[in-house]
Amino acid sequence: MGQKxxxxxxxxxxxxxxxxxxxxxxxxRGLPATLGPQRSIxxxxxxxxxxxxxxxxxxxxxxxxxxxxxxxxxxxxLADGMELRGRIVETEAYLGPEDAAAHSRGGRLTMRNRGxxxxxxxxxxxxxxxxxxxxxxxxxxxxxxxxxxxxxxxEGLEAMRQLRGTLRRGTASxxxxxxxxxxxxxxxxxxxxxxxxxxxxxxxxxxxxxLEHGPLGSSRLAVVAAARVGVGSAGEWAQKPLRFYFRxxxxxxxxxxxxxxxxxx
DNA sequence: GACCCGATTGTCT
DNA sequence: GACAATCGGGTCA
Numbered sequence: 001m002g003q004k005x006x007x008x009x010x011x012x013x014x015x016x017x018x019x020x021x022x023x024x025x026x027x028x029r030g031l032p033a034t035l036g037p038q039r040s041i042x043x044x045x046x047x048x049x050x051x052x053x054x055x056x057x058x059x060x061x062x063x064x065x066x067x068x069x070x071x072x073x074x075x076x077x078l079a080d081g082m083e084l085r086g087r088i089v090e091t092e093a094y095l096g097p098e099d100a101a102a103h104s105r106g107g108r109l110t111m112r113n114r115g116x117x118x119x120x121x122x123x124x125x126x127x128x129x130x131x132x133x134x135x136x137x138x139x140x141x142x143x144x145x146x147x148x149x150x151x152x153x154x155e156g157l158e159a160m161r162q163l164r165g166t167l168r169r170g171t172a173s174x175x176x177x178x179x180x181x182x183x184x185x186x187x188x189x190x191x192x193x194x195x196x197x198x199x200x201x202x203x204x205x206x207x208x209x210x211l212e213h214g215p216l217g218s219s220r221l222a223v224v225a226a227a228r229v230g231v232g233s234a235g236e237w238a239q240k241p242l243r244f245y246f247r248x249x250x251x252x253x254x255x256x257x258x259x260x261x262x263x264x265x
Numbered sequence: 266g267a268c269c270c271g272a273t274t275g276t277c278t
Numbered sequence: 279g280a281c282a283a284t285c286g287g288g289t290c291a
Binding site: 021092094101102103126128129131132134136147149184186187220228229230231233234 | 270271272273274
Binding site: 108110111112113126127128130131218 | 283284285286287288
């Protein structure tokens with residue numbers, strides 16, 4: 001008794017954002033922090049294959065990994081050889097047993113969340129609401145990981161549109177805007193055809209999914225730190241600024257205006 | 266074995 | 279902003 005009420009009240013309180021902080025220098029005012037897919041700087045670069053991120057990249061705690069993942073490029077090679085690419089613009093850090101919002105809270109280790117406890121760079125993909133998948137990357141620290149929340153689609157947009165269209169429930173009559181392709185943890189899984197079969201795969205060694213270095217300019221974009229989304233029942237942990245995204249990016253799933261204002265102050 | 270719930274999304278009002 | 283969809287995983291008896 002009373003637990004549900006407590007949860008509801010915790011959810012109401014969730015609208016208070018976490019404190020924000022700036023982790024990189026600020027871009028010129030008035031300019032978008034990112035470019036549209038047609039004008040992406042990736043399209044003007046050399047076609048040679050950029051270096052794939054190795055296991056050493058993932059071997060860092062969840063917070064710095066969540067920040068370091070911003071700007072990196074997630075690549076998905078489909079069965080027919082087509083490659084889909086998206087730049088990571090939003091992440092969330094889950095810190096492990098101490099983190100009341102993490103599936104590994106209290107040191108819970110189950111068949112489902114085993115990937116969270118595997119070596120850094122291991123994928124943890126789980127089904128949520130019986131319909132959608134979410135994709136995490138394990139980090140340094142047992143039970144710690146980073147949730148990928150949004151991508152800027154760079155390559156293979158038509159395939160992404162098809163994957164999103166066919167996988168959406170209900171009538172897929174309305175055409176999707178580009179910014180709707182990957183602006184959410186389950187949307188990006190749909191767009192990149194990532195499902196439970198990717199659980200526990202190694203990002204540093206898999207043939208169908210990997211990460212590549214993003215353009216150097218990415219590290220110059222302003223990063224917002226805000227409260228995580230959808231973890232209202234996690235008490236004080238719900239308020240901690242463990243969500244990171246590029247300020248001004250149109251590809252982000254949820255914008256936290258208050259956190260952005262705090263960061264400017 | 267039963268029951269409850271969710272790191273979401275899309276639609277409707 | 280409210281609400282439904284949908285089912286696997288976790289918890290408890």
